[in-house]
Amino acid sequence: xxxxxxxxxxxxxxxxxxxxxxxxxxATRKVKARLQRRIGPPVxxxxxxxxxxxxxxxxxxxxxSWLFRAAPYLIFAxxxxxxxxxxxxxxxxxxxxxxxxxxxxxLLGAARFIQxxxxxxxxxxxxxxxxxxxLMIASLAEPxxxxxxxTVALVAGSTQLSTIATFMLDKxxxxxxxxxxxxxxxxxxLAENARIPFDNPSTHLEVTMVHEAMLxxxxxxxxxxxxxxxxxxxxxxxxxxxxxxxxFGLITGGTGLQAHAISLAAYLLKVIAxxxxxxxxxxxxxxxxxxxxxNLLGIALMLGLLGTLxxxxxxxx
Amino acid sequence: MSPLALDIAHMFAGGLVLVSFMMLYQNRxxxxxxxxxxxxxxxxxxxxxQAHVQDNPDLYLTAMIALGFKSxxxxxxxxxxxxxxxxxxxxxxxxxxxxxxxxxxxLVALSMDLMLRVTAGANALVREDVALxxxxxxLGLLMxxxxxxAISQVIGFMSIENGLILAGxxxxxxxxxVEISVAFSVLIAFIVIGVFLFxxxxxxxxxxxxxxxxxxxxxx
Numbered sequence: 110x111x112x113x114x115x116x117x118x119x120x121x122x123x124x125x126x127x128x129x130x131x132x133x134x135x136a137t138r139k140v141k142a143r144l145q146r147r148i149g150p151p152v153x154x155x156x157x158x159x160x161x162x163x164x165x166x167x168x169x170x171x172x173x174s175w176l177f178r179a180a181p182y183l184i185f186a187x188x189x190x191x192x193x194x195x196x197x198x199x200x201x202x203x204x205x206x207x208x209x210x211x212x213x214x215x216l217l218g219a220a221r222f223i224q225x226x227x228x229x230x231x232x233x234x235x236x237x238x239x240x241x242x243x244l245m246i247a248s249l250a251e252p253x254x255x256x257x258x259x260t261v262a263l264v265a266g267s268t269q270l271s272t273i274a275t276f277m278l279d280k281x282x283x284x285x286x287x288x289x290x291x292x293x294x295x296x297x298x299l300a301e302n303a304r305i306p307f308d309n310p311s312t313h314l315e316v317t318m319v320h321e322a323m324l325x326x327x328x329x330x331x332x333x334x335x336x337x338x339x340x341x342x343x344x345x346x347x348x349x350x351x352x353x354x355x356x357f358g359l360i361t362g363g364t365g366l367q368a369h370a371i372s373l374a375a376y377l378l379k380v381i382a383x384x385x386x387x388x389x390x391x392x393x394x395x396x397x398x399x400x401x402x403x404n405l406l407g408i409a410l411m412l413g414l415l416g417t418l419x420x421x422x423x424x425x426x
Numbered sequence: 427m428s429p430l431a432l433d434i435a436h437m438f439a440g441g442l443v444l445v446s447f448m449m450l451y452q453n454r455x456x457x458x459x460x461x462x463x464x465x466x467x468x469x470x471x472x473x474x475x476q477a478h479v480q481d482n483p484d485l486y487l488t489a490m491i492a493l494g495f496k497s498x499x500x501x502x503x504x505x506x507x508x509x510x511x512x513x514x515x516x517x518x519x520x521x522x523x524x525x526x527x528x529x530x531x532x533l534v535a536l537s538m539d540l541m542l543r544v545t546a547g548a549n550a551l552v553r554e555d556v557a558l559x560x561x562x563x564x565l566g567l568l569m570x571x572x573x574x575x576a577i578s579q580v581i582g583f584m585s586i587e588n589g590l591i592l593a594g595x596x597x598x599x600x601x602x603x604v605e606i607s608v609a610f611s612v613l614i615a616f617i618v619i620g621v622f623l624f625x626x627x628x629x630x631x632x633x634x635x636x637x638x639x640x641x642x643x644x645x646x
Contacts, residue, residue, distance in 0.1 A: 283430065283433040283434060283437055284433060284436070284437070285436055285437045285439075285440030285441060285444075286440070288437070289440075289444065403524075404523060404524075407523070407524055407527065408451070411447065411527050411531060412444075414531050415443065415444065415447070415531065415534065418531070418534055418535055418538060419436075419440045419443070419558075421538055421542065422436075422538055422541075422542065422553065422554040422557045422558065
């Protein structure tokens, strides 16, 4: 019985993130539009886009290989598997014992690799430039992410997200290392999700784009898969930040309808707050030149390193 | 001492190291002066918190000096100096932010490794204060080494002094006389440096210290 209810929680959680991801993208766009005094598309617009894309025919480039067709599903599967490992409203998920934070980083890295290879597959120049830029950003963001993981793992004594969340809930205090890790993780999350200082998510056909340039050749259900995967990745990062640094309301052991309602409401509140903050950030700052991106990611890496170093002088260790 | 009090002290001291890194990164003069002001403000907060924790009213005076002189008066004077010399639009060619940051991280690691061995017997607050203070001092020295503009070097010097004060607050029983005399010697040093800056500029039309090297015949 215990196993069955745990599995039920796991699958509810996976379906929840899948259902919530397009709404997050829609809400972020809506808030951003309102901040810029536009009306903006409705929050549910991404769902309509996805439905429409699924109904359309796929147009394939003549010289594309099987990889080009398989890539969207592989990327989506890797991202969803990574999302399944992050506790959203309940810890102790059965899948989370199969993979920790490092596995999540690896799954996302695999998805990015497939995406870059698929972008190169058609041989267009846009795909090539998008892939090269994406990989430049990724090669700088990943070490920073790993440093953040180390910092958090040193504090909590584990790389399991469930264990970390439980630890933070019980005895997470005010620690300067964690503050640095939080800032570093936010920078990394912005870079990985191609948000504004690094890339503009709403441009098309511009020389500055990174992520969108890789999706240019895709259409129909393939594009739907990729867009859903991108929304899912954004929600995944928000969930990681929420469960490591703001684990309020997470259910750690107990059950009951009321506890579930509270934790679900807390999770939704966190996601809404994150989307408002993200939209505000994207409104107040401008996109960076591509060649200045290494500086910002260097700061993230430095913060991660410094956080790890400072841990050794904090009283507990 | 309660863990929360220690955590807050650690937060301020760690923040001081972080602001030192911001200083290394910033290569425009007026923002750099703002960062110095922030550095001193954090020092004042840190010292005041430790005064509260250690129940040592002398330290409140130290915090007031840090706040008044180093966070308000000296940055204001520096700002006026920069504007009067017409340097406020100048971007300094630092050694390269990435390399400097890496060197800085190395120095922090070095000072922590050293201090954690040396102060093995002391209590936690003193240990972390001394370790982080040494990092701040070394980062200030790094700043003085990597910058060519005399004003940035003065700012590096001020941040070294902040590091020394942080070290002093952790060590219980630094006499107030020492503290006050240090504060005044820094003020006097600042005035002397200011006079020198204007002299250097009158003589060489620049505050880039490479001009001095050329004058002494050290470069070709």
